[in-house]
Every structure is written in structure tokens, then in C-alpha cells.
Amino acid sequence: MPASLTATRHPTSRRPIPLLPFAILAAIALPYAANAYALGFATTIVITAIGVVGFNVLTGWTGLVSLGYAGFFAVGAYTQGVLATRYGWPLLATLPAAAIVAALVSVLVGAPSLRLRGLYLAITTLAFSAIISHVILLAKPLTGGSRGFSVARPSVLGIPLRSDAAIFWLCAASLIFAVWLASNILRSYLGRAFFAVRDAETAARVLGVDVIRAKLLAFALSSAITGFAGALFALNQRYLNVENFELLLSIEAVSILIVGGVGSIPGVIAGTVFMVLLPECARLAFNAIGGSLADLAGAQEIRGVMYGLVIILFLRFAPGGLIDFWHSGRAWLRRWPCTG
Amino acid sequence: MRRLPLIALALSLAAAANAQGVTDTEIKIGGSTALTGPGALVGIAHDLGEKIATAEINAAGGINGRKVVRVFEDDGYVPARTVTTVRKLLDVDKVLAITASSGTASTLAALPMMEEQGVPALQTAAPNTVMFSPMHKTLFVVGRAYGPGTTDFVKFLAARKPGAKFLTIVQDDDYGDDVQAGYEKAIADLKLSTVGVLRYKRGQKDFAAEVLKAKQLGATIIVSGGIIAENVTIAKEARRVGLEAEIAMLWSGRLPQTIDLMGEAGNGIIAADYVGDFDEGPGKALFEKARAYLTPEELTKLNRYSLTGYVGARLLFDAIGRCGRDVTRACVVAKLETTTNLDMAGLTSPISFTPDSRISDLKLRYTILDWSKKAWVPIN
Numbered sequence: 163m164p165a166s167l168t169a170t171r172h173p174t175s176r177r178p179i180p181l182l183p184f185a186i187l188a189a190i191a192l193p194y195a196a197n198a199y200a201l202g203f204a205t206t207i208v209i210t211a212i213g214v215v216g217f218n219v220l221t222g223w224t225g226l227v228s229l230g231y232a233g234f235f236a237v238g239a240y241t242q243g244v245l246a247t248r249y250g251w252p253l254l255a256t257l258p259a260a261a262i263v264a265a266l267v268s269v270l271v272g273a274p275s276l277r278l279r280g281l282y283l284a285i286t287t288l289a290f291s292a293i294i295s296h297v298i299l300l301a302k303p304l305t306g307g308s309r310g311f312s313v314a315r316p317s318v319l320g321i322p323l324r325s326d327a328a329i330f331w332l333c334a335a336s337l338i339f340a341v342w343l344a345s346n347i348l349r350s351y352l353g354r355a356f357f358a359v360r361d362a363e364t365a366a367r368v369l370g371v372d373v374i375r376a377k378l379l380a381f382a383l384s385s386a387i388t389g390f391a392g393a394l395f396a397l398n399q400r401y402l403n404v405e406n407f408e409l410l411l412s413i414e415a416v417s418i419l420i421v422g423g424v425g426s427i428p429g430v431i432a433g434t435v436f437m438v439l440l441p442e443c444a445r446l447a448f449n450a451i452g453g454s455l456a457d458l459a460g461a462q463e464i465r466g467v468m469y470g471l472v473i474i475l476f477l478r479f480a481p482g483g484l485i486d487f488w489h490s491g492r493a494w495l496r497r498w499p500c501t502g
Numbered sequence: 503m504r505r506l507p508l509i510a511l512a513l514s515l516a517a518a519a520n521a522q523g524v525t526d527t528e529i530k531i532g533g534s535t536a537l538t539g540p541g542a543l544v545g546i547a548h549d550l551g552e553k554i555a556t557a558e559i560n561a562a563g564g565i566n567g568r569k570v571v572r573v574f575e576d577d578g579y580v581p582a583r584t585v586t587t588v589r590k591l592l593d594v595d596k597v598l599a600i601t602a603s604s605g606t607a608s609t610l611a612a613l614p615m616m617e618e619q620g621v622p623a624l625q626t627a628a629p630n631t632v633m634f635s636p637m638h639k640t641l642f643v644v645g646r647a648y649g650p651g652t653t654d655f656v657k658f659l660a661a662r663k664p665g666a667k668f669l670t671i672v673q674d675d676d677y678g679d680d681v682q683a684g685y686e687k688a689i690a691d692l693k694l695s696t697v698g699v700l701r702y703k704r705g706q707k708d709f710a711a712e713v714l715k716a717k718q719l720g721a722t723i724i725v726s727g728g729i730i731a732e733n734v735t736i737a738k739e740a741r742r743v744g745l746e747a748e749i750a751m752l753w754s755g756r757l758p759q760t761i762d763l764m765g766e767a768g769n770g771i772i773a774a775d776y777v778g779d780f781d782e783g784p785g786k787a788l789f790e791k792a793r794a795y796l797t798p799e800e801l802t803k804l805n806r807y808s809l810t811g812y813v814g815a816r817l818l819f820d821a822i823g824r825c826g827r828d829v830t831r832a833c834v835v836a837k838l839e840t841t842t843n844l845d846m847a848g849l850t851s852p853i854s855f856t857p858d859s860r861i862s863d864l865k866l867r868y869t870i871l872d873w874s875k876k877a878w879v880p881i882n
Contacts, residue, residue: 197593197594198589198592198593199589199590199593199594202585202586202593206586307675307676308607308675308676308704309606309607309610309632309675309676310610310611312610312613400614400615401581401611401613401614403581403607403610403611405580405581405582405607406580406581406582408580464538
């Protein structure tokens with residue numbers, strides 16, 4: 163396992179960036195300025211960011227390397243889909259339910275995994291994702307099996323969430339909430355306990371940290387946020403199929419953490435924007451260059467190649483991720499013009 | 503000068519009559535399928551079939567004087583990506599119609615978006631019952647549905663080999679469900695002898711257990727309900743264990759590439775399909791024509807999915823053509839649903855739809871694999 167996944171600085175050592183007002187204004191304005199395709203991309207970025215903010219709690223802060231992201235994401239998505247479509251639950255009930263069900267499932271996985279670390283935990287959580295896929299296929303009356311099913315877009319307080327703009331605003335508001343929640347956890351006793359468990363489990367125990375409780379809470383919190391993101395994914399996609407929750411989704415989450423900067427919330431956001439836009443930017447660049455590269459422009463395989471390449475490059479040359487560039491840039495500007 | 507506003511008004515009204523993706527000089531259509539990854543064998547072939555049809559119609563002056571422009575996206579056969587690519591086709595490329603959206607799950611994933619915008623859409627690669635039952639107003643399925651197709655096929659096999667003991671091996675998904683339903687209907691209709699229905703997990707690579715079970719049960723005809731790799735593995739495994747049963751498969755396994763993959767084990771396999779081949783009859787004529795439009799490398803990638811792609815594109819062009827100069831999505835849908843016995847020059851049986859039906863239900867033809875010729879030979 164790369165060192166950067168288990169040894170990063172405590173993110174509270176940096177002052178938060180006051181970007182919230184700008185982010186809110188941008189989120190409000192975007193649907194008016196962007197076409198549906200761009201808005202679709204923005205919604206994907208926001209949903210992915212929420213999911214990885216949750217994943218960061220478990221892997222970035224607590225040092226428990228998980229490949230179960232796709233499984234928890236799927237649990238949230240199917241909870242939303244089933245409750246809204248089959249039982250007609252309102253959105254204000256389905257979204258919390260998706261988070262709660264994902265958290266409960268994570269405790270079931272987390273409890274037997276408490277003694278596992280590193281590769282062993284990664285394999286256990288990977289197996290969990292595979293089990294979830296099989297459960298989805300078997301629970302045909304609820305999930306539609308391999309065929310999947312269409313997800314109803316519900317109303318909020320009588321206002322139907324039909325437009326893509328409405329879904330985007332809901333997702334953007336959820337991201338702000340998820341970041342606020344994660345930032346507060348980070349500054350709490352629990353956040354410090356997570357870091358203590360990650361950096362020196364025995365020392366944490368000696369200092370009075372309840373390691374088992376901390377690990378289980380990390381599992382539950384992480385999965386609740388990831389499950390919530392899954393619920394938003396179901397609302398946005400409007401159709402659920404087990405093929406949407408394959409291993410690549412978990413690998414994508416790990417990539418975003420590495421590229422953004424393990425443990426950092428702004429890093430997660432930056433990493434998500436970078437990784438989601440990378441294939442699209444490459445497509446535009448290939449098209450602009452033309453020739454045989456233009457033929458590659460739409461190739462989905464290129465996406466996988468680029469993910470791999472970016473991970474290798476970041477691990478080799480910038481293990482601190484994009485957030486380190488930001489900090490270095492700010493430090494350089496602060497010293498300027500007295501820089502050497 | 504006084505007439506200028508009137509002329510401008512007339513021009514703007516004329517422009518407004520045309521739908522998104524239609525200008526005075528061109529009509530833009532789009533498709534999304536797997537151009538990379540395991541599904542590329544199907545996706546690339548489909549793309550090339552459409553490419554031939556488009557080049558052909560443009561060479562003949564286009565549709566009512568408008569050239570056809572195609573935009574094709576790769577979704578890697580992943581439903582979530584199909585949603586993104588179809589969204590791009592509709593909102594960025596602003597296409598009039600969608601000619602492909604990968605497989606069943608991908609099409610169903612993109613369907614709400616296409617239905618909301620009233621986009622005429624075709625599905626020619628995966629004629630699954632869920633695509634047209636219940637009916638979706640704007641989605642037209644070209645082919646023979648897996649279920650009824652399997653029923654026809656089993657009845658044909660029974661007539662050819664009376665007293666046969668049937669067995670089917672099907673995938674545990676919607677495709678397998680469709681095949682199994684069709685198989686069981688034929689068995690019930692003709693009171694045939696069936697020794698079993700074996701289901702396998704999607705993605706399974708080893709079929710030794712299923713083939714041995716078939717041998718143990720004494721099956722004499724195995725209806726292989728795999729897709730591409732599964733059919734190849736089942737055929738090879740059957741020959742390896744000395745199973746003498748006749749192996750039959752639906753069109754998804756009937757590709758030139760699978761002949762090489764199966765090797766001699768494929769000799770004598772019977773297949774059903776609703777399109778012909780590129781090496782005989784109308785398919786051969788089309789292949790000769792395609793030489794003008796495709797590169798030598800592209801010609802090697804043609805298979806039955808090129809024919810379904812070609813046929814689908816021609817169907818759409820016919821409907822657009824019948825709209826005259828005022829092409830709108832609603833008009834194209836209306837013309838598609840009133841298509842009656844559209845002649846496909848022998849590549850398929852004539853295509854028809856009705857306002858109440860969105861499946862063209864093409865007639866099946868049967869072929870047997872002749873390994874010595876490396877070709878599918880028609881069975882009379």
C-alpha cells in the first residue's frame with residue numbers, strides 16, 4: 163500500500179479556504195449558464211465528490227483501506243430507488259434512509275473486519291462489494307435483477323424534482339452539507355481519534371481512544387455519506403442497474419483520494435474535478451489535434467489508461483496530491499518577491 | 503424593402519418547422535455503443551454498418567437534398583456512460599435521432615431522457631422483450647425478440663430432428679430469462695422432451711460442469727443461450743468431453759470471429775438469425791458496395807451487427823425521407839410507426855411497425871457452420 167495512503171499530515175493544520183460564498187453563487191448560477199450536458203457533468207462531479215468525502219473518512223482519516231466503496235454506493239442507490247419507486251416514500255425520507263441503511267450495512271461489514279488492516283481489509287471489503295452485486299441480482303422483485311429498474315424522481319414539499327437543474331441544486335446543497343459535516347467531525351474528538359488510530363493504533367489505545375468504537379464509527383460515517391451519494395446518483399440517473407457499481411467505481415474513489423491528497427477535504431473536491439474532467443479534456447484535446455488521435459477521442463478505454471497513468475505519476479512525483487500544489491503555491495506567494 | 507420582414511418571418515417559420523439536428527443542408531443523427539472493450543466486436547461492426555448506409559445515401563444526394571451527418575460515441579457498454587453519451591448527443595451535438603444505445607440495460611438507462619425529448623430511437627443490436635413490452639412511444643426495435651426467436655428456433659430444430667432430447671444453458675439475466683421463456687414455450691407447444699434448463703452466472707468462463715451435466719442427462723440438442731464467449735466455450739467443452747449432442751445458438755454467437763475462436767469444435771453448429779451474411783446473396787452485394795466507403799481494415803471488422811446497423815439506418819432514413827422538407831422528431835416517429843413492408847433488398851425480411859407495436863419481428867433464417875469453408879451455410 164502506498165505510503166501516502168497511510169501517512170499524511172493532519173488536515174486541520176491548514177486554515178480552511180473561505181470559498182463557500184463563491185461556491186454557493188456558482189452552484190445557483192450554473193444551471194442558467196450551462197447546457198444540459200455540462201450540467202450533467204457538474205452533477206456527476208458533485209455526486210462523486212460527496213461519495214469520496216465519505217470514503218475519505220474511512221481511508222484517508224482512519225487509514226482503513228477499503229475497496230468496498232462501490233458496494234456502499236450501490237446500497238444507497240438501491241435504497242433510494244426501491245423506497246421511492248416501489249413504496250412511494252418522499253425524498254425527505256428516502257435520502258436519510260439511504261444513509262442509514264448504508265451505515266447499518268457497513269457496521270455488519272466493519273465488525274468482523276476490525277482486526278484486519280491493509281491488504282486484508284481491502285480484500286474483505288472487495289468481497290463485500292461482490293456480495294452486494296449478487297444480492298441485487300437475486301432480489302429481483304425489488305431490484306429488477308440484472309434488468310434493473312427506472313427510478314422515480316420524487317417531490318420535495320410538493321415541488322417535483324423533474325428538471326436536471328433541480329437535481330443539481332439538490333446535489334450541490336448536499337455537497338455543502340457533507341463538507342460541513344466532515345469538517346466538523348474532523349475538528350472534533352472523533353476526528354482526532356480517527357487520525358490517532360491511523361497513525362499509531364497502539365499509542366491511541368494507550369491514550370484512551372476506544373479503537374473499536376472509532377473504527378466502527380469511521381465505517382458507519384463513511385458509508386452513510388457514500389450511501390447518500392449513491393441515493394443522489396439514483397435520482398440523477400433515473401435507472402439503476404448492477405453494472406453501474408463495478409470494481410472500477412471503487413478504484414476511481416481511490417484514484418481521487420491519491421490525486422487530490424489523502425485525508426484532505428479540499429483535496430477530495432479538487433481530485434474529483436480533475437479525475438472526472440480528465441477524460442473529457444483529453445477528448446477535446448485529441449479532437450483538436452486531429453489525425454489518428456481524433457479516433458481515440460471517444461474511446462472509453464483511454465479513460466482507464468489515463469486513470470492508471472495519473473495515479474502512477476502522482477504517487478511518484480506528487481504523493482501529497484493536488485492539495486499540496488495549492489499549499490506550495492500559497493506559501494510561495496506569501497514569500498514573494500523574497501523567494502529564492 | 504417592405505417585403506423584407508415578411509421574407510424573414512417566412513424563413514424563420516420554415517426553420518422552426520424543422521427539428522433539432524436538421525438544417526437546410528444536413529440532418530444530424532447520433533449513436534452510442536461500445537467502440538472499445540469486450541463489446542467492441544458488436545459496437546464497431548454496428549458503427550461500420552451505419553457508416554455504409556450513410557455514405558450510400560449521401561452519395562445519392564442525401565435525404566431530400568440534405569446530407570446525413572453522423573456522430574458516434576463510445577460508451578464501453580456501461581449503462582451509466584450511455585446516459586452521459588446520449589445526453590451529449592442530444593444536448594451538445596443536437597442530433598435528430600438516436601440510432602444505437604448499446605445493450606438492453608444501456609438503452610433502458612437512456613430511455614427516460616430520449617422519451618422526454620420525443621427522440622426517435624432505434625435498437626437493432628439487442629431485441630429484448632423489455633424494449634417493446636410495455637411499448638415505448640419513440641423506441642423502435644428491429645429484429646426478432648429473443649423469446650419468440652428461441653421458440654421458432656426450437657420448433658425448427660424439433661422438426662429437423664424428431665424425438666430429440668432438448669436442454670438449454672442460459673445466462674442468469676434478462677437475456678437468459680427471455681431465451682428460457684421462449685425455450686419453455688416451444689417445449690410446451692410441441693410437447694417436446696426436455697432434460698433440463700441450466701442457468702449460469704453472468705461472466706462465467708468455465709462450462710465444464712454444465713456440459714458434463716448435459717452429457718449425463720442424455721441431451722441430444724443443446725440450445726446454448728450464451729452471448730459470444732460463452733457459446734464458444736460451451737461448443738469447445740462439448741467436443742472436448744465427447745458430447746455428441748447438436749449445439750444450437752442464437753444470432754449473438756454467429757460472428758466470423760467466433761468461427762476462428764471455436765475452431766473445428768464449431769463444425770455443425772446450427773444458428774438462427776434474422777440477417778444474412780456478408781459472403782452470400784444480398785450481403786455479398788453490400789460488401790462489394792462497402793469497398794467504396796470503408797478502408798480494408800474496416801472491411802475485416804464487418805459482421806452481422808454491421809447488417810443490423812445498416813438496416814436500422816436505412817429504416818430511419820426512409821422515415822425521415824417520408825417527412826419531406828419539414829422534418830421533426832414527431833414526424834419521424836409517426837412515419838416509423840407506419841412503416842409497412844419496407845424492403846431491405848433481401849438483407850432481412852421486410853420491416854413493418856404499427857402504432858401499437860414497436861418490434862419489427864423479422865423472419866428467422868437458419869445456418870449451419872461448415873468448418874471446412876469457415877462459413878455459415880444456409881439450411882433449406
